[in-house]
Amino acid sequence: MEIITQVKEMQKRVEVYRNAGKSVGFVPTMGALHEGHFSLMRQARKDNDLVIISIFVNPLQFGPGEDYECYPKDLDRDRELAEEVGVDIIFAPPPKEMYPQTSSTFVEVERLSEGICGRDRPGHFRGVATVVTKLFNITKPHRVYFGQKDYQQALIIKRMIEDLNFDMEFVLMPIIREEDGLAMSSRNTYLNQREREQALILYRSLKKAEELLDGGERRSEVILEEIREMISKEDIAQIDYIGLYHPETLAEIETVEQEALIALAVRIGKTRLIDNLLWRKKSG
Amino acid sequence: MEIITQVKEMQKRVEVYRNAGKSVGFVPTMGALHEGHFSLMRQARKDNDLVIISIFVNPLQFGPGEDYECYPKDLDRDRELAEEVGVDIIFAPPPKEMYPQTSSTFVEVERLSEGICGRDRPGHFRGVATVVTKLFNITKPHRVYFGQKDYQQALIIKRMIEDLNFDMEFVLMPIIREEDGLAMSSRNTYLNQREREQALILYRSLKKAEELLDGGERRSEVILEEIREMISKEDIAQIDYIGLYHPETLAEIETVEQEALIALAVRIGKTRLIDNLLWRKKSG
Numbered sequence: 001m002e003i004i005t006q007v008k009e010m011q012k013r014v015e016v017y018r019n020a021g022k023s024v025g026f027v028p029t030m031g032a033l034h035e036g037h038f039s040l041m042r043q044a045r046k047d048n049d050l051v052i053i054s055i056f057v058n059p060l061q062f063g064p065g066e067d068y069e070c071y072p073k074d075l076d077r078d079r080e081l082a083e084e085v086g087v088d089i090i091f092a093p094p095p096k097e098m099y100p101q102t103s104s105t106f107v108e109v110e111r112l113s114e115g116i117c118g119r120d121r122p123g124h125f126r127g128v129a130t131v132v133t134k135l136f137n138i139t140k141p142h143r144v145y146f147g148q149k150d151y152q153q154a155l156i157i158k159r160m161i162e163d164l165n166f167d168m169e170f171v172l173m174p175i176i177r178e179e180d181g182l183a184m185s186s187r188n189t190y191l192n193q194r195e196r197e198q199a200l201i202l203y204r205s206l207k208k209a210e211e212l213l214d215g216g217e218r219r220s221e222v223i224l225e226e227i228r229e230m231i232s233k234e235d236i237a238q239i240d241y242i243g244l245y246h247p248e249t250l251a252e253i254e255t256v257e258q259e260a261l262i263a264l265a266v267r268i269g270k271t272r273l274i275d276n277l278l279w280r281k282k283s284g
Numbered sequence: 285m286e287i288i289t290q291v292k293e294m295q296k297r298v299e300v301y302r303n304a305g306k307s308v309g310f311v312p313t314m315g316a317l318h319e320g321h322f323s324l325m326r327q328a329r330k331d332n333d334l335v336i337i338s339i340f341v342n343p344l345q346f347g348p349g350e351d352y353e354c355y356p357k358d359l360d361r362d363r364e365l366a367e368e369v370g371v372d373i374i375f376a377p378p379p380k381e382m383y384p385q386t387s388s389t390f391v392e393v394e395r396l397s398e399g400i401c402g403r404d405r406p407g408h409f410r411g412v413a414t415v416v417t418k419l420f421n422i423t424k425p426h427r428v429y430f431g432q433k434d435y436q437q438a439l440i441i442k443r444m445i446e447d448l449n450f451d452m453e454f455v456l457m458p459i460i461r462e463e464d465g466l467a468m469s470s471r472n473t474y475l476n477q478r479e480r481e482q483a484l485i486l487y488r489s490l491k492k493a494e495e496l497l498d499g500g501e502r503r504s505e506v507i508l509e510e511i512r513e514m515i516s517k518e519d520i521a522q523i524d525y526i527g528l529y530h531p532e533t534l535a536e537i538e539t540v541e542q543e544a545l546i547a548l549a550v551r552i553g554k555t556r557l558i559d560n561l562l563w564r565k566k567s568g
Binding site for chain 1: 391395451
């Protein structure tokens with residue numbers, strides 16, 4: 001396995017593989033790798049001749065007061081783990097290589113970027129769409145892999161690929177959870193023991209909503225009221241948002257019909273965690 | 285020569301050429317081809333194994349009340365002329381193929397898009413940057429060719445290529461003029477005889493500014509005052525803007541030093557024409 005830090009070198013290298021008829025799979029990450037990331041890499045390994053991942057903590061997608069400065073970094077550990085999973089190339093550029101001072105081009109996916117996390121984090125998805133466009137142009141993959149944990153992000157990138165005619169296949173992979181249900185996230189490392197326990201409320205909320213939907217409840221407000229009450233019992237948990245959304249448009253749903261995305265962001269102490277569950281009416 | 289109208293087919297086709305080690309040159313156009321376009325195609329022909337041009341009148345870059353509906357179209361003539369110049373493939377998609385209803389992703393080049401033409405035509409350069417990104421992803425060129433006539437557009441695309449890490453070479457080609465000096469433009473066909481005569485005022489203005497600069501005048505305001513007076517003598521000419529700008533940043537220049545872009549937009553009757561001249565201090 002190799003680490004490449006320069007844009008031009010990465011482009012030259014991948015071009016050689018492509019011209020030799022090799023298929024290229026790409027997994028963008030911000031490092032601090034966990035089982036969620038590995039599940040994407042393993043799928044990329046199965047589907048492609050060459051697997052590239054990027055490790056780049058993208059300043060453009062963090063807002064003021066967010067955790068850009070202290071986002072967990074451990075390239076040595078990431079490198080070892082990525083190699084075990086069978087990654088061929090890690091693209092790990094320094095920030096100046098990705099954003100020289102003159103940079104002033106941005107990619108925006110309207111509508112989908114506005115609600116849910118986009119409301120709490122203005123400019124976040126613009127930063128994501130811009131860096132992902134750059135990474136696609138640098139790693140030139142045939143297939144790209146994103147996790148359902150960041151559902152809105154995945155939907156935005158999928159739309160962007162379609163709208164801007166990127167010639168690549170988008171692959172969405174399921175959420176990977178700890179044994180007790182907590183969704184894997186690099187930010188889980190921020191949690192102390194008490195916070196770690198209360199963080200379970202995210203998944204428990206989603207399961208509660210699922211149970212109510214399975215039981216025939218269709219009114220979003222009734223479902224959300226019940227969940228809000230559950231969460232309010234955790235003394236250090238604070239809701240950023242919680243809602244039922246159309247899985248394609250992310251429009252809020254009042255009355256659930258065939259399917260719904262249940263999504264939430266909750267602050268556990270200072271750590272903002274997100275989770276979601278895609279509910280579909282069981283047939284028959 | 286072939287005409288391709290579908291995105292996926294164009295991508296598949298160009299991929300075959302690239303994988304065979306062929307270099308690809310690309311010239312985006314809105315059709316109504318003239319000598320300006322042909323000079324780009326001839327250069328592309330010299331530099332590359334395969335030459336692709338696109339013919340697509342991009343609705344996204346026209347504002348309300350602009351000439352989208354009546355923009356000159358003659359695919360049969362364009363096809364013949366392109367073939368004579370040695371073009372291999374014309375990519376000519378219908379509008380719905382480029383913009384399905386769900387499309388909501390936009391590319392923006394900040395700062396450079398704001399002044400000059402950007403002030404008169406809000407959203408214009410966003411439309412240009414977005415469609416050019418799409419066309420780059422569809423035709424996957426090694427080299428792309430733009431004309432200096434649309435100087436601001438060329439500068440924006442050059443910046444976008446750098447910022448978004450498109451792996452391609454940007455080639456800028458000089459303005460091609462009629463014998464009497466009028467810059468070639470598809471919009472020249474709108475002019476009647478009297479307008480055609482008065483349209484010469486654009487080039488004459490630029491030459492006047494050049495003469496003043498060569499003669500040692502360095503104050504933009506003095507130069508512009510003189511030109512404005514020249515233009516005001518043409519009874520159907522109306523200035524949209526005229527100015528001296530930094531050739532890289534497009535910032536307005538008060539006192540010219542080593543170089544300046546002299547650029548202007550003038551309405552001749554209902555037709556908006558643009559032209560420019562890059563002035564550099566002669567050494568020695």
